[in-house]
Amino acid sequence: MMALVLERRAEAGKWALLAAPLLAVGLTMASSLVVFWLLGQDPWRALQVYFIWPVSDAWGLQEVAVKATPLVLISVGLALCFRSNNWNIGAEGQFLIGAICGGGVAVWTHGWGGPWVLPLMLLAGAAGGMAYALIPAVLKVRLRVNEILVSLMLVYVADLLLDWLVRGPWRDPMGFNMPQTVTFARDATLPLLFDGGRMNLGSVIALVVVVVAAVVMARTLKGFEIRLVGQAPRAARFAGFSDTRLTITVFAVSGALAGLAGVIEAAGTVRQLLPGFSPGYGFTAIIVAFLGRLNPVGCLIAGIFIAITFIGGENAQIILRLPRDMTLVFQGLLLFYILACDTLILYRIRRRVPLQGAQT
């Protein structure tokens, strides 16, 4: 009889943290070559459409930035949560509430606002997302309610709230009865950075957030506290850190970032509110956070990569007539490979062979 066992490697070096995602990306591409070939496509051309075209002209690059911005903002916040063992699964809901609060300001001031509208929107969006994330956090701390369930369920509440608002009180009176708000006025939109694309100030905000979060995590006591609470809760108590206060803090920060992403999407890219306003950024950001090793800079890189597959998927629908599902297959393969690579780098497989003449 022979058994395969996983044995933890004594020392997996720092290189492993980088190697796993890179290997996973490589394996995803290799597997997709096979899939393209089976679908009767020219594999190399398909790969080009997916991964090269989106980054081969200025317009494509700007689109990538537009898609990556919300993913990066949300995933950085989630990374802080996940690092400290707080499972905020409801970033999608916080994203929508951020869009509703910021968009609400735009709808309310439509026709009489000034340059103060945009900062107010950003503030309202962040505050809304934060308040919404505090619901599961406070319930967890006070009543020990599971934060995964509460935060997840609140996504659907937010979704239906948006639906009701754009069909009811906030519907554009001149919009031919379509379920959407007015198109935001100039004062209520984020300025574009370059001509010939949709990249806006939001991408700059996302970059600033990444830098600040990276410094906080690596160099400050708060970052140390987040890592310690997640890794060794008893040692964190011994260090005098309060895990309940930290739960409130990380939920507040991640909710604010998700809300900020929501209002940036509303004010920068879509410029109005409408149902189905988010393609699921809040959920995709969970994959981004893990692909980015729960590290802010990692989230930036992973967010850009996932954004490329979104754009590449759109290209492939138009040019190769491949279904949108291919994008989901990519993301699924990627997550699968990264988990597998992680396991194989942290553990080794050993064949356990019993001694001669085993009797079982």
Next chain:
Amino acid sequence: MADRSPLLAAEAVTRRFGTLVANDAVDLTVMPGEIHALLGENGAGKSTLVKMLYGLLAPDAGRILWQGRAVSLPTPRAARALGIGMVFQHFSLFDALSVAENVALALDEAAPLPQVAERLREVSRAYGLPLEPGREVWRLSVGERQRIEIVRCLMQNPQLLILDEPTSVLTPQETEGLFETLRTLRDEGRAVLYISHKLDEVRRLCEAATILRQGRVVERCDPRQQTAASLARMMVGSQIADVRRARAESAAGPVRLRLDSLDLPSEDPQGTSLKGVSLELAAGEILGIAGVAGNGQDELFAALSGEAPAPRAAAIVLEGTPIGHDGINARRRRAAAFVPEERLGHAAAPRMALSENALVAGHAANGFLRRGFVQRDRMLAWVDAVTSAFDVRKGPRDPEARALSGGNLQKFVVGREILRKPRLLVVSQPTWGVDAGAASLIRQALIDLAADGASVLVISQDLDELFEIADRIAVIFHGRLSPARPAEGLTREAVGLLMGGEGFGPVADTPPVMERVA
């Protein structure tokens, strides 16, 4: 008797873990009707050897003979089928199930529960191991839980019983009871392989000993012919530095720490609440708290450290200031320092570097921060200072905590606190599971700290340790603390009786642990 053939023989058994040779051509011979001691420091290879004998590890080389015949032991089940039983240091029992149910689950052949209970009762009566089959395990004391494990083994009718550090959790009286049982087994012609590092016990109980050092057999002897000191020398391979107690005769200073009838309900429903705990600790004094595990030591430590704030601020007074409501960092700023029992997970985060673990206890009072930013160079310098002052052996300059051996990590977490020059040090199990060299270094450091005028409170289950270093000793039982008495003139028997609950008087609400005191 001399011409009888060995029951079990290991011949040149070798086992490697990576580059570490845990067992290097080890020979071991156990005769029937013999209590055989396996002695060695932590990491000498005792556990590796018995795990191979019990089928938990496969040897890389060498062979194992059972009654003269070469055997292979791929699983513990195969070992049990031959007649080898083992009682582990850490129990594997289901708290919510009854004694009989726990035993039935572990039997190799399924049997109806009433039948198991009946046999259990027989075996426990025959060997003087009283157990009530219907009791749920969570109601039982540690000693009783160990009895379940032993009875469970005996029900398989083993010819060889392996015991791994069985007395580390027992009171002296319980230890005596266990020894009686083991002698009964020996008189029946069974063999016992007894793993321990308690030399007095080995000398009293065992007629043969094999001594391991760094994976090799260094000596075989009859421990009855040896002194504790000579056995210790064989184990360590050199003279252990005697802990010096060059202390001024009872030059006890002013009272530094006072507990005034501290009541503290345990946060853990299975824990032990503290009831009316009072004590006084003077400057320059070492106070030892003895007691069997689970009698409120964890709660007392948490109350002293501030991890569990006291209901009344005045219940804990440090240098005249009530600190009962203060958190752990506020207490650290008042020059108090703490070393909890668990090294990995409580005192240190396993996957963090030592420099970051310096920050765990030092961020409040060690000047590791500047405007909220962590000063890595200062933390590294601190690690270097602890390393050289406490002889912490490690490969790289700043490894993860889990990469250190138990003794070296303990030296680090003790050194981390002592180097802060605290005026009060509270330390729980300072040398638990630590090799003799590290243990003597740590004890010496505690004594030196007190000699410099600090107050030291040591919570320990190791009576030898307390008698070695403490000026006064109190016993914790059931969350209540006995008055402290001078260690000088105190006998082990007197402390042992207190540890078993004698002299505490009847208690109104009797928690389950109490009921075992027979």
